[in-house]
Amino acid sequence: MSFIQVPKNSHFPIQNLPYGIFSTVQNVGLEPFYSLETFSQPLLTPSPPLLQPSPRVGVAIGDQILDLSVLAAYNFFQQGLPELPHALHIFSKPTLNAYMSLGKSVWSATRKFLQHLLSADVATLRDNTDLRHRAFVPQATARMHLPADIGDYTDFYCSREHATNVGVMFRGKDNALQPNWLHLPVGYHGRASSVVVSGTDIRRPAGQRLVSKENPTPMFAPSARMDFELEMAWLVGPGNELGEPVTIDKAKDHIFGMVVMNDWSARDIQNWEYVPLGPFLGKNFGTTISPWVVTLEALEPFLVNGPAQDPKPLAYLQESGPTAYDVHLEVKIKPAEAQDFHTICRSNLKYMYWSITQQLAHHTINGCNLRTGDLGGTGTLSGPVCQFSPFLCGLDSGTDDSYGSLLELSWSGSKEISIPRSTSTPDDVIKRKFIEDGDSILMTGWCEAPDGSYRVGFGECVGKLLPWRERGHMQG
C-alpha cells in the first residue's frame, strides 16, 4: 500500500509503477532547480536539461506522476540506490532509452527502491510536505510524450484468431492460415517515424486504391476503409550486436516493458499495394502507443500458459513455463456526435499464439540487431470466438465482440456495428463499418489481481481521426 491514495480500479497502484515521459506547462516539478540552495545537497554541475526542464522521466502512481528527475536532483538515488549512479542524468532525459539500456537488475532494484519510498509506512517522502509538492505532478496537468526514441519498429502477426479471420475473408476457410504461420511468428518492418503517443490526432490518408474489384485501374482518393488494430507492443531494453542472436532463454532480459498500441490501417490502400512486399502506405501514416510503459516485472504475477503450439516449434523457439500474459483488452469508439465512448471489442493478450519472447528470439535468430527503444508489436489481438465457424477458432470461450479490428467486426464491411449516441439512449444508435472523420478510438488494457484487490493497467491509448486535407496538387 502507498501513502498516495489509489482507488481499487486504478491502473497505477504501487504494484505497477510504469515509466513514462512527461512535461508540465509551468515545469512545476522542477521549480526548485532554479534555487539550488533548496537542495538537500547542492548539485555541483546541473546539466542543461535541468535549466530548461521539459520532457523528463516519471512513474505513475494513482492519479499522480512521481517525477524521478526531482528525486534524482535531491540525491535520493545516490543515497538509496547505488546500482544507479547517474540517476539525475538518466531521469532528466526526454526519452526512457538511457534507463531502458541499463538492464534487468537495475530496473528491479529501482522498482524495489521506489516501492519502498512510496510505501504507506515509510516516512521519507510521505512526511516531507515540501518535497512531495515538488516531486508529485497530477497526471491531469501533465503532457505525456513518446516514451522512447524508437530506432526500428517491427510488427508481428501473432494472433491465430486474427490471422484466421483475415485469411477466411481473403482466401476462404480451407486456406485461412498461410503454410508458414504455425512455424514462425510472422513479422514485418513498420515505420518508426510515425509512431506517436496517445492523444495525437491522426489524419485520414489518401492514396491509390482500386475503384472496384472489376476495374483494374486504380484511383487516387482518401481512404474509405479506415480501421484500427488492437495491439500491444514491447520495448527493447539492452540491444544485441549485429550477428549475435538472442537465445529464447535470454529474450526476457532484452524486453523492458509493454504498451497498448493502435496500428491505424487504411484497408483499401493496403489491399492494393501489399503484394508482394507487404503493407506500406496503408499503415505508415500513424501508429499510436499508450504513454506508460508497464515493466515486465510488474506483469510477472499475471503470467499464464499460452495456447498450445502444434506443430512443436523448432528448437530455437522452444520455451517452458507460462509465457503468456493475462491482460484484459478493450477498444472503445466515440463518434464526434456521440457523448460517450462505447466498447466494441473485448479481448486478451493471453490468446496470442506466439509469445513475446518467441517474437524477440525469432527476430534476432538471423543476427539482426535490436537497439534500445526498438518497438515490437504483437499484431492485432483478436479473441477466440468467431461467429462463422467455431471450428476455426479453438475451444476457449469468448464473446462475439472479441475482434481486434473493424475489418473483422464489420466482416470486411458486410455488416454494421451500432454505437449508442449516449449511454442513456441505447436505442439511438450511430452505425459504423469503418472509422469516420471525427471518431475517437480508445484502447485500454489491464491485469486483474486474482482476489480483485488491484489492477496493473496500461492506461489509455487514444486518438481521433481528422478529415483528409485536400491540396491542389493532389487532384486528378
Added chain:
Amino acid sequence: MSFIQVPKNSHFPIQNLPYGIFSTVQNVGLEPFYSLETFSQPLLTPSPPLLQPSPRVGVAIGDQILDLSVLAAYNFFQQGLPELPHALHIFSKPTLNAYMSLGKSVWSATRKFLQHLLSADVATLRDNTDLRHRAFVPQATARMHLPADIGDYTDFYCSREHATNVGVMFRGKDNALQPNWLHLPVGYHGRASSVVVSGTDIRRPAGQRLVSKENPTPMFAPSARMDFELEMAWLVGPGNELGEPVTIDKAKDHIFGMVVMNDWSARDIQNWEYVPLGPFLGKNFGTTISPWVVTLEALEPFLVNGPAQDPKPLAYLQESGPTAYDVHLEVKIKPAEAQDFHTICRSNLKYMYWSITQQLAHHTINGCNLRTGDLGGTGTLSGPVCQFSPFLCGLDSGTDDSYGSLLELSWSGSKEISIPRSTSTPDDVIKRKFIEDGDSILMTGWCEAPDGSYRVGFGECVGKLLPWRERGHMQG
C-alpha cells in the same frame, strides 16, 4: 580544376565533392585543436567533440579527404559562407544529419565555396602549407563511418527488369508483373539498425527454410542461397511533418544525395517467410552502403530521360523533364581463393522505371513523415536484357550480364557463373550460384562526363561474407 591532383578516372574530382564521415587513428587533422594558439583566430569555446576528435565530416577530393571540421575551426566558413553560421558545430558531428537538415540553398552555397577554395587558381588553401597539412587526410589512412543516423530505411522495387525477372521465375512470364507494379513504386520498410558502412563484414544468417519443395515442414539451418542486390539509395535532407505530403515538384528539395547499396539477401529464408507481409529476416541481417554521399547537385549534369511510363501515372506521380540519372554500375566478386575482383554485373541507374522523386512523393502521399537521414533504396537495378525473352525486357540495348542479383545471374540456381581465379589465368575458374563464405562483393558506380574528361563517382561499396557461427542453442 583543383590544386589537388585528381587522375582522370578518379571518382572524386572537384565536380563531385561527396560528403562522408571519417576518423583517423592519430586524429591527424585535428591535432591543431590541442594547441589553440595555432589557430588563425582562436576559438572561444571549443566544443567537446573537438577535444576528443573522432568521426567528423569530410569531403572527398582525389585520394584525399578535406576535413571540414578543420576548415570550420579556422573560421573559414564564418568568413566566406554566411549561409552556414554554425559550421564548427555541424562539421564536428559524427553524422551528416545536421548538415543534411539545412536544405538545398545551404548545400549549394557550401559546394560553391568549397569548389572555390579547392580551385587551382585560388591561393588561400593552396599556398598555406601548414593548413593543407592539417586539413587534408589521405583516404588510405582514414576510417569511414556510416554517413547518417538513419531513422527509417525504406526499400523500393523500382527496376522493371528485376521485377520482371523475379516474376518470371516465381509466376511465369504471363504474370511476371503484379497488377499494381506499373501504377506505383512498390516499396516496403527495411531495417535501419543493420545498415552498415562499406567494409563491414556480414555474417551468414541462419533461419527457417523449407527442406524441399515437396516437404512442407521447415528446417533450421544457415542460409544456402546467399545473394547480393545491386541498389542505389537516397538520403533525406529536410524531412516533412506527419500528415503533410511532399508534392513531386518539391521532392528534390528533400533529397540530399545518393549512395551505392548492397541489400544482402538470404533467398531461402526470404522465400519461406515473406507471405503475406513481405521480406523480414531474409533481408535484415545486413545492408551495406558506400561511405561517400554524392549530392544531387553533383549528379545534375547526368540527368537523362527515364523509361517511358505507360500507363500514365496518377497526377501525384507526374513530373516533367529528365528524371533519371546516368550512373554506370558494376558488381564484382572475389572468392577468398581468387586473387582479383571479377566483374559479374554491369547495369545503370537510368533504366529504373520509377524515379527517385516519384519514390519520395509516393512515400509521403499518405502523410507519412520522412526525417533527415532516412534512407530510400531503389530496389535491385537490373539492366534491360533478359536472355529468356527479349519481349519482356524492352527494346533498349544491354549486355547479358546486367542482372543485379545472383538470383537472376544464376537464374535461381539453375546455372553457374564463372570467376577466374586470377586475371592472368582466365580459364582457371571458380563456379558460383550463390555467395560462398569468404566471398567479397564490391559494387561501384559513376557518371561519365560526355567528353570523358572526368567522372563523378560513388567510390566502393564492399563487404565480405563470414561463415555462420554455430551456437549450442541453435541446434536441432
